Every structure is written in structure tokens, then in C-alpha cells.
Amino acid sequence: MRKFRETGVVENVKIARDIYRLKLKIPDIVNSVEPGQFLNVYFQDSPKIFPRPFSIAGVDDNNILIIYKVVGSQTEKMSYWQKGFKIKVLAPLGNSFELDSENDVSYVLVAGGVGVAPLMFLRDSLFLMGITPHFFIGAKNINELPIAEDTKSKLYLSTDNGSLGFAGNVVKHFKSMLGSIPKPVSIYACGPNQMNKAMAKLGIEQGMKLQVSLERVMACGLGICQGCAMNIMSTTSDSHYSLVCKDGPVFKGEEIILTANER
Numbered sequence: 001m002r003k004f005r006e007t008g009v010v011e012n013v014k015i016a017r018d019i020y021r022l023k024l025k026i027p028d029i030v031n032s033v034e035p036g037q038f039l040n041v042y043f044q045d046s047p048k049i050f051p052r053p054f055s056i057a058g059v060d061d062n063n064i065l066i067i068y069k070v071v072g073s074q075t076e077k078m079s080y081w082q083k084g085f086k087i088k089v090l091a092p093l094g095n096s097f098e099l100d101s102e103n104d105v106s107y108v109l110v111a112g113g114v115g116v117a118p119l120m121f122l123r124d125s126l127f128l129m130g131i132t133p134h135f136f137i138g139a140k141n142i143n144e145l146p147i148a149e150d151t152k153s154k155l156y157l158s159t160d161n162g163s164l165g166f167a168g169n170v171v172k173h174f175k176s177m178l179g180s181i182p183k184p185v186s187i188y189a190c191g192p193n194q195m196n197k198a199m200a201k202l203g204i205e206q207g208m209k210l211q212v213s214l215e216r217v218m219a220c221g222l223g224i225c226q227g228c229a230m231n232i233m234s235t236t237s238d239s240h241y242s243l244v245c246k247d248g249p250v251f252k253g254e255e256i257i258l259t260a261n262e263r
């Protein structure tokens, strides 16, 4: 159930350049959270600062995992948190990825940078169900790759500068491997807006099912402030507004590509 919780930092380790893995002890939600959901982190020493949203990257015993990148003032603050530091979170928030109803589908996860977070949780869930997904992860360079090996997926790494794996962006890498992945495929993507749009376009062109986890700058994260509204133009109904925090963050590919304010 969604509610405010006091929690403590169990671990906060650097895993790549400016990228950290944070473990928070939240025992009462570890069995109910679903891949795609996120939580709001509050900053008690700065009560006027809006909370910051982070995808749930997995569960581990009594803990929730977050993978975050230092991009501004609050994530920088987070990078100094030590074991035992107390914080407040609101969790769980948002919808979740839907599993494919077909039995023999190939699950393909496509992540750009820290977009890896919700897909790592999805990968864990699939693995527990006996499914080994194809996992494409792209970063600017070798130092910014959040993971470099994986026992729970067939991993495909790419770097923009060619310092590790395929040289080029993750969408190009996925396209280059498409022929070798058994059909039908169901794609799950999360990354920068440009990557999400490119994946959604590709999904439609190739007739592949696709779900994308979107990021928008959020204030409340609760559906109150309307700050994360996105104009969706569906193929089946008129254009309407959706809130990324409440109706998302996971959307179908065709909704993303037809989003009016993104064209």
C-alpha cells in the first residue's frame, strides 16, 4: 500500500562514474512492489525541496534497491549518505510493466544509462519465472556502464565511443541484432527521451509490442500538481492528457510515438 515510510540506508555504493546503488530497508513492501514502479525520496534537511522520484531497481531481503546518477543538487547530496542515515520515502508509486500474454515470446529489455534501473527489476522477475531475457544496455562510454556482466540475462553492451561492446547507441545495437532474436519479441525500454522515442518508432515500424518507462520532471508524484501531464494521442481515441506519475510511468509504445507535445 502506498504510504510515507521512514527508512534507513543499508548501503550506498558507487558502481560506475557518477552512478550509485542505494539499498533502503523497507521490509513491508518488498513482496508487493512490481517492476516499473517508483518511489519518492524526501530531503528532510531541505523541506522546501520537492521529493525526487527513482525507479525501484530490485528487492533484496528486506531492502529496496535504487540505481541513481548524480545529475544535480539532491542526487549529489544522496551520494554522501552513509549506512544508517535516515530518510523518508513515499512508496510504491505508479503503474508497472505488463508481462506478455504469449508463451513463447522473446523478452527484450533496452536500457540507456540509468534507465537500466526498472529493467533490472523486470529482469529479476522474469528470471524467477524461468525466463532469461535479452538485455541491451548502452552508455556513453565504459566508465558510465551501470553493469558489465550478468548471469540472469543474455547481455548486449554498447558504448557511444566504442570503449566497450558495440560501438554506437543502444537502439542501433538492438537493430543490428534483431534478426538473431527469435520472434515474436516483446520490448521493454527505459532511457533518455530520444532513445524512448526511437524505440517506440522502431517498435511500430517492425510491428513489435513495446512498453516504455518514461521520465518527466515531477513535483508531487501523486497526481495532484499536474506538472507531469503529457498529451497522448492514441490510435483508438481522441487526444487526452495523462499524468506520467499516476497513469505511468509505463506507457505503450504507440502512445509515446503519437504524443503531440513530443513530435
Ligand SMILES: Cc1cc2nc3c(=O)[nH]c(=O)nc-3n(C[C@H](O)[C@H](O)[C@H](O)COP(=O)(O)OP(=O)(O)OC[C@H]3O[C@@H](n4cnc5c(N)ncnc54)[C@H](O)[C@@H]3O)c2cc1C
Residues within 6 Å of the ligand: 038, 052, 053, 054, 055, 056, 066, 067, 068, 069, 070, 071, 072, 073, 074, 075, 076, 114, 117, 118, 214, 215, 216, 217, 218, 249
Ligand atoms: C518515474 C521516474 C523514475 C526515475 N528513476 C530514476 C532512476 O532510477 N535513477 C536515476 O538516476 N534517475 C531517475 N529519475 C530521474 C531523477 O528523478 C532525477 O535525476 C532527479 O530528480 C534529479 O535530482 P537533482 O536534484 O539531483 O537534479 P536537479 O537539480 O533537479 O536537475 C538536474 C538536471 O536533471 C534534470 N532532471 C531532473 N529531474 C528529471 C526527471 N525526472 N527526468 C528527466 N530529467 C530530470 C533537470 O532538468 C536538470 O537538467 C527518475 C525520474 C522519474 C520521473
Ligand code: FES
Residues within 6 Å of the ligand: 217, 218, 219, 220, 221, 222, 223, 224, 225, 226, 227, 228, 229, 243, 244, 245, 246
Ligand atoms: S508530478 Fe504532480 S501530477 Fe505528476
